[in-house]
Amino acid sequence: MSAFAQWISDTSLSLAIRETFWLIPMIQIVHIVAIVMIVTAAVMITARIAGLASRTQTMREIAQRFLPWLWTGLVILAPTGIVLIIAEPQRTLGNPTFWWKMAMLALAVAITASFQVSLRRDAAAWEDHGPKAGPRRIFAVSSVLLWLGIVATGRLIAYTY
Amino acid sequence: METMTGLLKWLESTPLALSIAQSTIAFPAIEIVHVIAITLVFGTIAIVDLRLLGLGSKNRAVTELCRDVLPWTWAAFGIAAISGALLFISQATQYAENPAFRMKMLLMLAAGINMAVFELITFRGVAKWDRDVPVVPAGRLAGAVSLVCWLGVVGFARWVGFTVGVPEQ
Numbered sequence: 001m002s003a004f005a006q007w008i009s010d011t012s013l014s015l016a017i018r019e020t021f022w023l024i025p026m027i028q029i030v031h032i033v034a035i036v037m038i039v040t041a042a043v044m045i046t047a048r049i050a051g052l053a054s055r056t057q058t059m060r061e062i063a064q065r066f067l068p069w070l071w072t073g074l075v076i077l078a079p080t081g082i083v084l085i086i087a088e089p090q091r092t093l094g095n096p097t098f099w100w101k102m103a104m105l106a107l108a109v110a111i112t113a114s115f116q117v118s119l120r121r122d123a124a125a126w127e128d129h130g131p132k133a134g135p136r137r138i139f140a141v142s143s144v145l146l147w148l149g150i151v152a153t154g155r156l157i158a159y160t161y
Numbered sequence: 162m163e164t165m166t167g168l169l170k171w172l173e174s175t176p177l178a179l180s181i182a183q184s185t186i187a188f189p190a191i192e193i194v195h196v197i198a199i200t201l202v203f204g205t206i207a208i209v210d211l212r213l214l215g216l217g218s219k220n221r222a223v224t225e226l227c228r229d230v231l232p233w234t235w236a237a238f239g240i241a242a243i244s245g246a247l248l249f250i251s252q253a254t255q256y257a258e259n260p261a262f263r264m265k266m267l268l269m270l271a272a273g274i275n276m277a278v279f280e281l282i283t284f285r286g287v288a289k290w291d292r293d294v295p296v297v298p299a300g301r302l303a304g305a306v307s308l309v310c311w312l313g314v315v316g317f318a319r320w321v322g323f324t325v326g327v328p329e330q
Contacts, residue, residue, distance in 0.1 A: 025323055029316050032200075036315070039197075040204025047233075054229055057221070065218060151200065152193045159189050159327070 005089035017087040024087055031080040035151060037073035041066040042112070042147050046140040051129055059126040063119050070112060091161040101153035108146040111139065169253040178250040182328035189327075191247050198241035199318065203311045205234040213296050213304030222292040223300075251328055261320035268317065272310035279303040 008014055017023050047053035048062040057065075085092045092098045119126055126136060172178055181187045208230050211217035218226055249256050256262045283299040290296050296304075 025319055029319050032315055032319060033312070036200050036204045036207075039200050040208070043201065043204075043233075044208070053233070056225060056229075061220070148197055151197050155193050155196055156189060158322075 002090075002094055005093045008086060008089040008093075011086075014086050014089070017083065024084065027080050027083050027087075031077060031084065034073040034076035034080065035154070037069045038077070039144075039147050039151065041070040041073070042108075042144050045070075045115075046144045049126060049140040050137050058123070059119065060123045063116070067112075067116060074109065091157065095157055095161045097153050097156045097160040101150055101157070104146050104149045104153065108143055108150065111143045111146065115139070115143070165257070166254070169257050172250045172253040175250065177247075178253070181247060181251040183330070185330060188248070188251060191244050195241055195244035195248060198237045198244060199315065201237035202234055202241055203315055205230050205237065206307060206311055209234075210304035210308045213300045214308075215295055215301070223296065224287055224291050252325060255325050256321070259321055259325050261317045261324055265314050265317040265321060268310045268313040272307055272314070275303055275306045275310065 044053065044066050045062060048055075048057065048059060054062050128136075173182075181191065208218065209227055212219070212221065212223060212226050279300065283297065283303060286297065290300065295301075
């Protein structure tokens with residue numbers, strides 16, 4: 001990995017990004033705005049599942065409202081993240097914290113996708129507040145915790161490379 | 162201004178500030194809480210702002226949406242303010258002198274004034290534009306100003322991170 005990271009670092013693209021002093025901060029800010037969309041969407045959906053917010057709205061309405069923001073956020077996150085990796089490969093690819101972040105990201109995306117599929121199949125089940133609602137709530141809370149973990153490890157990259 | 166410098170230096174020398182500055186874990190941990198909180202402040206206020214601009218949640222009454230979402234905004238803001246204060250005291254002088262930090266504070270003040278004007282004046286007539294009709298221009302302006310201010314806060318906050326850095330261990 002180190003040799004690969006070094007190779008990327010030596011490319012003219014990588015150098016060009018690093019040499020434009022405002023570029024990395026600017027791309028980080030866009031990356032952060034994308035994460036704001038994602039985390040807020042995930043929190044609002046989970047709050048609805050837990051019956052803590054938007055109780056006047058159906059589960060389907062809330063999902064339709066917020067899931068597009070989540071997926072749009074991911075669409076922005078990917079290219080900005082890739083540019084940041086190209087700009088500073090050792091800080092990312094060579095850093096265990098970064099790989100923890102990627103692992104959590106993969107899991108969070110999988111959870112979100114399976115939630116969306118499940119909701120499409122049986123929206124009513126997600127409205128259920130009875131005793132069987134427990135596993136679904138745990139599922140929803142886990143996804144929020146993962147997103148928060150992604151934010152945390154994202155910040156920790158700066159401390160651990 | 163000397164009293165300000167004196168105050169800042171005193172803040173930095175408090176046991177609390179020193180413990181944050183000198184601990185390898187405290188600063189990053191508080192910073193992470195701060196970042197998560199600010200993420201939720203911006204995200205939730207954007208939900209309301211987009212409604213005011215007619216760009217989101219259009220099926221919901223403004224009053225109902227505000228009642229539903231704003232408590233989260235305030236809770237997140239409280240956590241952001243407390244964690245922010247803890248971060249601030251650990252390097253008070255450097256932050257106070259930093260132009261990006263000052264811009265961040267200025268934009269938050271602007272957001273606060275914008276909110277006060279909206280709540281105290283514009284919102285009084287909300288019954289007329291609560292649902293189904295476009296929000297009055299003053300309300301749309303408030304939504305736009307709020308989005309710009311908070312986006313600016315996020316941007317300058319990132320710039321502060323770049324320019325001030327973390328406490329030297």
